[in-house]
Amino acid sequence: MVVLLEQEPPTYESALAIAAGLAPHTIFPSDCMSPLPHPDLLPNAPRTYRFGVHQGVDFRCFSLGRSAVAALDGRVVLIVGDYQDPAPNDRDELLEIAGDLEATPPFTLLTLYGNFVVIDHGVFPYIGHVVTVYAHLHEVDPGVGVGQTIRAGQRIGDIGNRGTHAAANGDFYDDPHLHWELHINNQYLGAGLTAEQTREVYTTLFSESLG
Numbered sequence: 001m002v003v004l005l006e007q008e009p010p011t012y013e014s015a016l017a018i019a020a021g022l023a024p025h026t027i028f029p030s031d032c033m034s035p036l037p038h039p040d041l042l043p044n045a046p047r048t049y050r051f052g053v054h055q056g057v058d059f060r061c062f063s064l065g066r067s068a069v070a071a072l073d074g075r076v077v078l079i080v081g082d083y084q085d086p087a088p089n090d091r092d093e094l095l096e097i098a099g100d101l102e103a104t105p106p107f108t109l110l111t112l113y114g115n116f117v118v119i120d121h122g123v124f125p126y127i128g129h130v131v132t133v134y135a136h137l138h139e140v141d142p143g144v145g146v147g148q149t150i151r152a153g154q155r156i157g158d159i160g161n162r163g164t165h166a167a168a169n170g171d172f173y174d175d176p177h178l179h180w181e182l183h184i185n186n187q188y189l190g191a192g193l194t195a196e197q198t199r200e201v202y203t204t205l206f207s208e209s210l211g
């Protein structure tokens with residue numbers, strides 16, 4: 001039986017073991033800049049504009065036209081492919097609510113993803129339920145459909161900046177990057193860890209990708 005109730009995040013040692021267990025199945029979800037040397041691009045980095053912390057890994061691309069690909073084999077569970085960026089003032093007012101709460105409300109966080117795809121990778125023995133998120137897409141490939149199986153390395157769409165402050169101001173060329181999240185049993189991998197521990201965990205996760 002798999003327990004999906006909220007649980008304590010894995011300890012550093014457990015998070016490292018999870019990363020090592022997934023590494024043979026996991027590739028970089030883009031060939032853009034490696035985020036591993038940059039704590040600000042990894043989970044747990046502060047995101048003060050929305051009064052929260054980063055839950056994902058940012059692959060910065062510096063130009064449009066780069067591909068987001070599935071990091072592991074799985075099945076598509078959610079697609080937002082017709083995202084409309086909010087007017088700048090409306091976006092600011094949504095974020096003021098985050099300020100009142102001193103946290104990013106979950107559905108506001110979804111709005112900040114722009115176009116995005118979620119892939120369910122099933123349950124891995126001794127690891128748990130694995131889900132990945134691919135956000136700020138410029139476009140989702142029309143061939144990608146909810147429920148479909150997808151292979152590691154298969155293209156999902158074009159990386160962009162939809163959902164960001166710049167996109168709300170009509171600039172789709174500013175800092176295109178893939179925001180990628182890895183969730184284990186409904187928590188992002190790295191929750192509760194220090195910046196250095198998080199970097200070690202994600203370096204282990206992508207160790208096969210790095211050759």
Ligand SMILES: [Zn+2]
Binds near residue numbers: 054056058178179180
């Ligand atoms: Zn991000």
